[in-house]
Amino acid sequence: xxxxxxxxxxxxxxxxxxxxxxxxxxxxxxxxxxxxxxxxxxxxxxxxxxxxxxxxxxxxxxxxxxxxxxxxxxxxxxxxxxxxxxxxxxxxxxxxxxxxxxxxxxxxxxxxxxxxxxxxxxxxxxxxxxxxxxxxxxxxxxxxxxxxxxxxxxxxxxxxxxxxxxxxxxxxxxxxxxxxxxxxxxxxxxxxxxxxxxxxxxxxxxxxxxxxxxxxxxxxxxxxxxxxxxxxxxxxxxxxxxxxxxxxxxxxxxxxxxxxxxxxxxxxxxxxxxxxxxxxxx
DNA sequence: CTTGGGACCTGTGAGC
DNA sequence: TGCTCACAGGTCCCAA
Numbered sequence: 001x002x003x004x005x006x007x008x009x010x011x012x013x014x015x016x017x018x019x020x021x022x023x024x025x026x027x028x029x030x031x032x033x034x035x036x037x038x039x040x041x042x043x044x045x046x047x048x049x050x051x052x053x054x055x056x057x058x059x060x061x062x063x064x065x066x067x068x069x070x071x072x073x074x075x076x077x078x079x080x081x082x083x084x085x086x087x088x089x090x091x092x093x094x095x096x097x098x099x100x101x102x103x104x105x106x107x108x109x110x111x112x113x114x115x116x117x118x119x120x121x122x123x124x125x126x127x128x129x130x131x132x133x134x135x136x137x138x139x140x141x142x143x144x145x146x147x148x149x150x151x152x153x154x155x156x157x158x159x160x161x162x163x164x165x166x167x168x169x170x171x172x173x174x175x176x177x178x179x180x181x182x183x184x185x186x187x188x189x190x191x192x193x194x195x196x197x198x199x200x201x202x203x204x205x206x207x208x209x210x211x212x213x214x215x216x217x218x219x220x221x222x223x224x225x226x227x228x229x230x231x232x233x234x235x236x237x238x239x240x241x242x243x244x245x246x247x248x249x250x251x252x253x254x255x256x257x258x259x260x261x262x263x264x265x266x267x268x269x270x271x272x273x274x275x276x277x278x279x280x281x282x
Numbered sequence: 283c284t285t286g287g288g289a290c291c292t293g294t295g296a297g298c
Numbered sequence: 299t300g301c302t303c304a305c306a307g308g309t310c311c312c313a314a
Contacts, residue, residue, distance in 0.1 A: 003307060034290070034309085058308075076308060077292080101292085120291045122308060138309085165285065174309085181307055230307060250307095270286055273305080 002074045004146065004179030005222035006241065007058045010080060013236030015053045017082055017112040018062065022049040027105040034075060034124040044068065044127055045106075057142060057178035061133070068127050075122025082236050084112040143177040146215050151177055153209030160200040160208070167203060168196035168269050171215075180215065183228060183250045186275045188215045190249045195281045196267075196274045221246070249275040 002010065026045045028037055038044075049065040062070040072078075081102075104116040104125065116123075128136050143159065144150035159176040160167070170176055171185045180188070189196050191214040194207060203211070222228060227241030230251070235241065244251075248258050253266040257277040267274050
């Protein structure tokens with residue numbers, strides 16, 4: 001799924017069509033995605049205006065005029081398709097879509113129709129009071145945004161202190177730092193020269209400072225490229241991100257390492273593939 | 283408390 | 299061509 005750069009790319013694509021507009025009509029085509037929709041989901045949205053579309057980690061947050069926040073998570077395969085007759089009647093901003101996976105349709109006043117598609121249905125939506133947002137899970141325990149000033153080597157050192165977990169797993173834990181996923185963790189560890197199996201609590205402070213910097217760099221570069229397109233990620237206008245061409249290790253098993261020429265290896269850590277260079281990462 | 287494994291669900295590509 | 303298997307960008311839940 002979308003990790004932080006992909007979710008932020010989606011947010012930027014969606015914001016011009018949603019911010020300042022109200023939901024004229026909402027179609028909820030099934031009772032659940034990963035979780036059941038909240039009670040009276042459609043009724044609570046209808047007529048509400050979207051004041052602002054934010055992102056926190058991998059979550060999209062639509063702040064509504066009703067005082068509630070619409071929380072949207074894309075899971076692995078969630079995506080939004082925009083159609084806007086104010087721009088070009090009948091024109092669809094979208095890659096090819098499968099109607100069977102169009103689960104929610106937002107009809108906005110003055111034009112746009114925004115459809116949420118999600119083949120695997122690992123995504124979900126929820127509604128909470130804006131004041132309660134920070135106190136509701138998972139936001140209550142969530143670590144800092146990696147691109148914010150709150151995130152640096154000192155934060156990692158404190159978060160990893162006395163932890164035995166491999167650093168790969170620790171970086172995927174959204175309570176330590178929020179927004180990284182499998183791709184960018186692999187890429188950041190490679191750039192920092194740190195082995196994914198190293199115990200997180202035993203990585204030296206200078207190396208964590210380097211790691212925090214590499215995390216910021218790789219996420220920033222991915223954002224500039226419009227995110228990564230692997231299988232089905234597409235922008236809201238149907239265009240594709242292209243950062244995947246700059247992966248150094250992810251999905252490159254047996255290919256030569258850009259640093260030493262040796263083969264990139266794959267291993268499985270807590271059920272997920274890790275790609276790394278055994279020679280360059282210690 | 284921490285950690286790892288399985289579960290959720292569908293689609294796709296590789297190999298036979 | 300068609301089958302089967304492994305695997306996929308995430309996160310929650312539970313057992314050890």
